Amino acid sequence: MREPAMVEGIDSNAAAPGALPPPTSPPQALLERLKDYGQEDAFALWDELSPEERHLLVKDIESLDLLRIDRIIRCSLRSQALPVAAIEPVPESCVSSVEERTMEERERWWKMGLKAISEGKLAVLLLSGGQGTRLGSSDPKGCINIGLPSGKSLFQLQAERILCVQRLAAQAMNEGSTGSVTIHWYIMTSPFTDDATRKFFESHKYFGLEADQVTFFQQGTIPCISKDGRYIMETPFKVAKSPDGNGGVYSALKSSRLLEDMATRGVKYIDCYGVDNALVRVADPTFLGYFIDKGVAAAAKVVRKAYPQEKVGVFVRRGKGGPLTVVEYSELDASLASAINQQTGRLRFCWSNVCLHMFTLDFLNQVANGLEKDSIYHLAEKKIPSIHGYTMGLKLEQFIFDAFPYAPSTALFEVLREEEFAPVKNANGSNYDTPDSARLLVLRLHTRWVVAAGGFLTHSVPLYATGVEVSPLCSYAGENLESICRGRTFHAPCEIAF
DSSP states (O other): OOHHHHHHHGGGGGSSSOOOOOOOHHHHHHHHHHHTTOGGGTTGGGGSOOHHHHHHHHHHHTOOOHHHHHHHHHHHHHHHOEEEEEEEOOOOOGGEEGOOOOOHHHHHHHHHHEEEEEEEOOOEEOOOOBBHHHHHHHHHHHHGGGGOOTOBHHHHHHHHHHHHHHHHHHTTTTTGGGGOOOEEEEEEOOOHHHHHHHHHHHHGGGGSSOGGGGGEOOOOEOBBTTSOBOOEEEETTTTOEEEEEEEGGGHHHHTTHHHHHHTTOOOEEEEEEEEEEEEEEEEEEEHHHHHHHHHEEEEEEEEEETTOSOOEEEEEETTTTTTEEOOOOGSSHHHHHTOOOOOOBBBBSEEEEEEEEEEEHHHHHHHHHHHHHHOOEEEEEEEEBTTEEEEEEEEEEEGGGGGGOOOOEEEEEEOOOOHHHOOSSOOBBBBBHHHHHHHHHHHHHHHHHHHHHEEEEEEEEEEOOOOOOTTTTOSSSSSTHHHHHHHHHHEEEEEEOO
């Protein structure tokens, strides 16, 4: 193969002053490999490129794992034509619903979870590859301040919840010093958010966490393709690429050897969640205890679907006696979406996926290998920036819930959306899932905590539009607030901290 440097290193003395250097052909071996996969069009505009642009194009193509990408494209396009197994509702036996849970069970799971955390068996995995473009920001979503009285970012709220759980676990085990319990935090970024995320953590001194308990790693990218499977060129010397979806976390953990890193640290369980949930209970001891108690490979927190047309994916059983998996709202037939279970009075397909998952480390290893072997990605038709302007093409993505069909056993754990699900997806002014709506959900929940702990509120605006914020450093889920709140009056909006 001709080295790209030789293209740049053309002897300028060989041409007359002001004349263009003679065109050189693309590196033959690389061109032949592209032809093997039907992608030789990537070099179609070679003759029009400057020496520097040719060098960039060769480097870009050489950076691609052509064999793997070809396998992914072929398997993904082929899978679109395959019939999908019929879906069935999730059996009631797979779900721990809120009304069935006893106080004794909750306390037992809470203690089991704290014990496992104190033994270093839990790691936290954050999916944070997205920018806040729909929120009108190019910053990583986790940097966003949703307007709470404290002005804290989503990253800070999550970091402080980890600090709180570490302290609770240390106290539960009578280990006194909170430094004796550490939860390792693995944060998946993308090429678009990696640098800004690292700098944000550094500039905020990791929000009180130790720098060495946070590990950043990047998800992969994959070429965007036309409907016939050919690469789309973003410029004459660069293939259009997009991140490989939040399900890219599995191959990224494997390729960056972080699954081995987890094993070395003694991690057995992984709590996995998406960054854009202002109420996420990071490292939830109750959920962990439930997960350990059930002895399953995978689990998910679910909320009841609010109404049949709500735009959320739901858990289903794929085929008779088949595995649990998630069906996107766009794939669920309207008649199925509104069907009622006559015995429970609930929607038959009611358990919404909100990207709050728990996995064993053994299972993550199995998933990473299985997804790589099967190489089936979801195809999303999108406008792709290309040499012809924006053109309709396909982005290839895997989703975090693609793991579930591989699980030998899965359990679902119902939570109340007003306690654990405040999504931040759209800019203020949109109808739902905005920073404003998430802020109100946080303030209302924390107001209920304060009142339950014997506190009082005054407010100069209607209470439905305001409330108080409880610092995660004070309380994880409303516990231990009596000594701070009983008999005291707080003027909303405000932050209650130590």
